[in-house]
Amino acid sequence: MSGLETRQLRYFVAVAEERHFGRAAERLGMAQPPLSRAIRDLERQLGVQLLIRTTRQVTLTSAGETLLADARVALDAVAAAEHRARHAGRPVPTLRLALKADYDAGLLPKIIDAYRTLPVELLLGGHGEQVPALRDGRADVALLPTPFDERGLDTEPLVTGPRLVALAAADPLAARTTVRLADLAGRRLPDGTPAETGRTQQPPANWRSRLDLSQIFNLVEVGNIVWFLPDWVARRFPRPNIAYRPVDGLEPTTLAVAWPAESRSPAVAAFVRTVKEIADTSFDDESSAAGQPAVR
Template sequence: MDHLETRQLRYFVAVAEEQHFGRAAQRLGMAQPPLSRAIRDLERQLGVQLLVRTSRRVALTPAGQTLLDEARIALDAVATAGNRTRHAGQDVPALRLALKADHDAGLLPKILDAYDVLPVRLLLGGYGEQLPALHDGRADVALMTTPFDERGLDSEPLITGPRLVAMAASDPLAARTSLRLADLAGRLLPYGTPAEKGFPKPPFDPHEPLDHSQIFSLIEVGSTVWYLPVWLAERFARPGIAYRPVEELEPATLTVAWPARSRSAAVAAFVRTAQRVARETAPYDNLFPLVHPV
């Protein structure tokens, strides 16, 4: 057998990512012995060692790292082909829009009202789920806030505004009208990153993503702080939380993004509609009511 099979790649990726045959077998829903045999057969087929095995874990060889990188690309391509084929075969075409709820800066209702090319099906997901949906063909277009990994995508900015820090209203820093990152030393973001390091850079990979209610509950009791766009802060005004600008934070930009290889006229029309609606929307230039201490 000369050609690799997707089954072999899935098995290998699971072992490589888990770094443990037992956990990988559990993830794949199979017993460990046949998984171990499949990886040994794969190494014999390729004529290289992919993994260094110890009693507690496995580690990738340079050849194994290469296969992991290529296998992820190949498996994503297979998933994308299936998703796009199923979508193309639907009786009623629709534009699939991926976004995180409440992260549309108030533009979504106006965009949907103005866009009349195809019905729009919303794919609501958690933090970071929009990017995979674009890459694997589950979504045609997405609304996302910078920063994100733009490789393989085209995008256009829609609206830009400050990124604020949300903190407990009882925090002594809430008495200030403006902060610097150094002022936030000793405070942590929701996933444990020191707040003074600023907004995390992509890729974001929280093991168990928190929803808005969980994050805001942690903020109110002083367990964490959070950086968020001004338009999201406006939607979640709570008496126990104070929002303050931080001088060194990069502003947030809401963008419309789509796969770079897309040639869809429906996507192009959606992008034009979103841009027109954004131009007609007032900018975020008056933060005084939001950040003024009470």
Template structure:
């Protein structure tokens, strides 16, 4: 049997995920007929049916489900090989740090000053993009907030602090000094808000993740509430928003993570440096969750 090509796997992955040839073709930037032919050729090459086609959608056969899982692994491996090779061939080496802006618990400025093994290149991304960047070789190390998918990664905790709820200052609940989760039943959370909340994402009218300014604007007018780490509340003190502790809500831990297979001396030095800065700074402490300035408004 001829070897599969990455092009074939990309085509199949798009069709399997979109469950529609037209949408998959649009996603791939190609016409639908050649995409349909490519999938039929792939089925003939493998000698199995991968998709069940109807007039409205396509569904995976058992063989198709197997190929989708294997295709994702293979495509990730190819992307990782390319990213790591390009990085290794750079004239000026650097340590690539993935993080979400404002989610460093105040450690980043001191960290950049203290770490002198290699230049640090910041890879700023949206919520949930840091772990994939570690897996596919775009980043060497990341700052992420628990919980996150730790498979294939090593990690060390840095800073732990309470999660708060952000709600409109005019909300009747803002008159309380503390809340419990049942008090917030039925309140909308913004779609695309941090996956590290560990909370289910309810329906929301927006179809793309929201940035901080959009989320806080919605909170101020009472359209939504948001659970967030105390260090993020620190960055966004706004008169129209009240931050309150919530009983029963798990605390947040900022963590440094890196690929478990990494043998980089620079990564090891970075981890030691950021751990020392976190110990020296100790900006948030669960022993005093109610004394923090983010709660006093």
């Protein structure tokens, strides 16, 4: 029996994640019939059933669940090998830092100024895009808030603070000094999740938020959504039509630096040391000025 091909794994992962052949075909940019044939050929090649097909949905067998987990790892490894080889062949090496804009707790300018090992190339992305960038080799290191999938990554916490809820100033809850998660019933987060859940779990693997901060703030202002955000983001964006309130029962968030566990890069190690020193100094100074202990 011949070995599996990356093309087969990509096809299978698309179907397994979408749970629908039509959506998977659209995602892959191909017609549905050849995709269906490719999955049937894959099942014959492996000698196991991977999917249970009905007229309304596609579900995974236990063999399919196992292949999905391993296929994601394999595809990430292939992509990482490609990206890292191309990056290593550049005439001027850089350290690629993945982060979401304005989620650096104000540390980024100090980090860039203090880190001297390599030029820093910023890879700005939406929520949830930093971990895939680390896994597939597009980024060497990332700054990102918890929670996130830490499998295969090494991490260091930098600062921990409460998450607040951003409400329209006209929302009746804005008159309170604090709210409970149960009070948010009927309201939605930017990805459509019911706000009262607090969304303390990680979003689905194939979810990506395409809204930037200005779009989210505009939707909050008109009362279409509410939004949970770290207090360090709220402090940077005071807006007259938005109220930020503490939420009882909402888990705090930690800004962390993360990098692939298999990394042996001296440049990454130097970056992590620099980030830790900057965070320790910055939040010690900030807390001393406020007369409060730093939370890390």
